[in-house]
Amino acid sequence: MLAVISSDWFFDEVIRHSELSRARTYRQAGxxxxxxxxxxxxRLLRPPAGRHPRLRPPRSSQN
Structure with a gap:
């Protein structure tokens, strides 16, 4: 999981004014x-539902 953490000033001056930032997905924190x-x-960044990376099982050394 990845998170974007912003100061209150940066949120008000930059993030809030950009549609691409998806400001409504941020939560205020003390x-x-x-x-x-x-x-x-x-803002917590997660992969879209159903699009989790697939992990391959380790290869057997007996091949």
């Missing part, structure tokens, strides 16, 4: 680190 508390935005 962030706290040391003496800073702020908001960020997270």
């Amino acid at each position: 962030v706290a680190n040391k003496e800073t508390t702020t908001l960020g935005w997270v």
